[in-house]
Amino acid sequence: MMIQELREKQVRNIRNKRRKRRIFSLLILLAVSAGLAAVYLWLQGENGSIGITTYHIGTDKVDGAYRIVLMSDLHNSEFGDHNADLVQAVKEQEPDMILMCGDMVNKDDPDVSVVTELCGQLTETADIYYILGNHEGVLMYEEGGYKVPLDAYLTELGVTVCYNGEYTIENGDTPLHLFAVSMEEESYEAKPDLQKAFELFTEEEGFKIVASHYPAILYGTLRGKEYDLAVAGHYHGGLVNIPGKGGLYHTDTGFFPEYYGGIYRLDHAQLIVTRGLGNSSFIPRINNQPELVLIDINS
Numbered sequence: 001m002m003i004q005e006l007r008e009k010q011v012r013n014i015r016n017k018r019r020k021r022r023i024f025s026l027l028i029l030l031a032v033s034a035g036l037a038a039v040y041l042w043l044q045g046e047n048g049s050i051g052i053t054t055y056h057i058g059t060d061k062v063d064g065a066y067r068i069v070l071m072s073d074l075h076n077s078e079f080g081d082h083n084a085d086l087v088q089a090v091k092e093q094e095p096d097m098i099l100m101c102g103d104m105v106n107k108d109d110p111d112v113s114v115v116t117e118l119c120g121q122l123t124e125t126a127d128i129y130y131i132l133g134n135h136e137g138v139l140m141y142e143e144g145g146y147k148v149p150l151d152a153y154l155t156e157l158g159v160t161v162c163y164n165g166e167y168t169i170e171n172g173d174t175p176l177h178l179f180a181v182s183m184e185e186e187s188y189e190a191k192p193d194l195q196k197a198f199e200l201f202t203e204e205e206g207f208k209i210v211a212s213h214y215p216a217i218l219y220g221t222l223r224g225k226e227y228d229l230a231v232a233g234h235y236h237g238g239l240v241n242i243p244g245k246g247g248l249y250h251t252d253t254g255f256f257p258e259y260y261g262g263i264y265r266l267d268h269a270q271l272i273v274t275r276g277l278g279n280s281s282f283i284p285r286i287n288n289q290p291e292l293v294l295i296d297i298n299s
Helices: 002-047 081-093 113-122 134-141 150-156 192-202 215-219
Strands: 051-058 065-071 097-100 127-131 160-162 165-169 176-181 208-212 229-232 262-265 270-273 291-298
Touching: 051 270, 065 081, 081 113, 081 291, 113 127, 113 150, 127 165, 127 176, 127 208, 134 150, 150 160, 160 165, 165 192, 176 192, 208 215, 215 229, 215 270, 229 291
Parallel strands: 051 291, 065 097, 097 127, 127 160, 176 208, 208 229, 229 270
Antiparallel strands: 065 291, 165 176, 262 270
């Protein structure tokens, strides 16, 4: 009888231990799930909102003030219904010009309605100058690709699509000069005619802006040239922003790209790299809020 009671007690102890382990495991699972849900909601909130970064550029080449809204790397993202939040954010800045620095679309998606609708709304606010990025290049030109005539759609809306070359921007008695470089360094170095056109551009009187989707050509090949302001995107802010270290990674540069986002000094100019608005990969932006850049050029 005592042996039987001992066995029953052992069985009860084993069952109690198993029950406690199951309860503990369930609590751990619930805690992890709650933590992941909180992180997910935080990321959704951060990636779904827009931060505005303002830079002031002083110059004696412009009378009064000229305001540029710079955006890039939208990647078909939407902020609010039909990008209502993005449109409102741009309108509130009352820009003289809107400069889009490429990758506003995705190379593997022939539906460009997000961008055409956005531009259609923003043309009521200011003139739009659109620089082509690598995703536009693939979508528009790649052999065997979709061959979407995005430039034709945008031109019909009144957008100035900037291929490689110079564009004059009216600004009272002090026009601005914009030079677009819609290619990477190695392609530029193989085009002597474009290089000659750029040298002529640097000899222009007045405030000179160089716009490219790719930062590397600006802090590399064109670093020492005579102009006033350079703008670019492409690096997505390094995707993950680590406090004290900056952007974590981009496929073009590897870990910790030096020019991941912000304002930098070149030999004769300021370089502004926007962290962009969207994302082309499944990895979320972390501590890296979508960014709209405001550039005030003041006399």
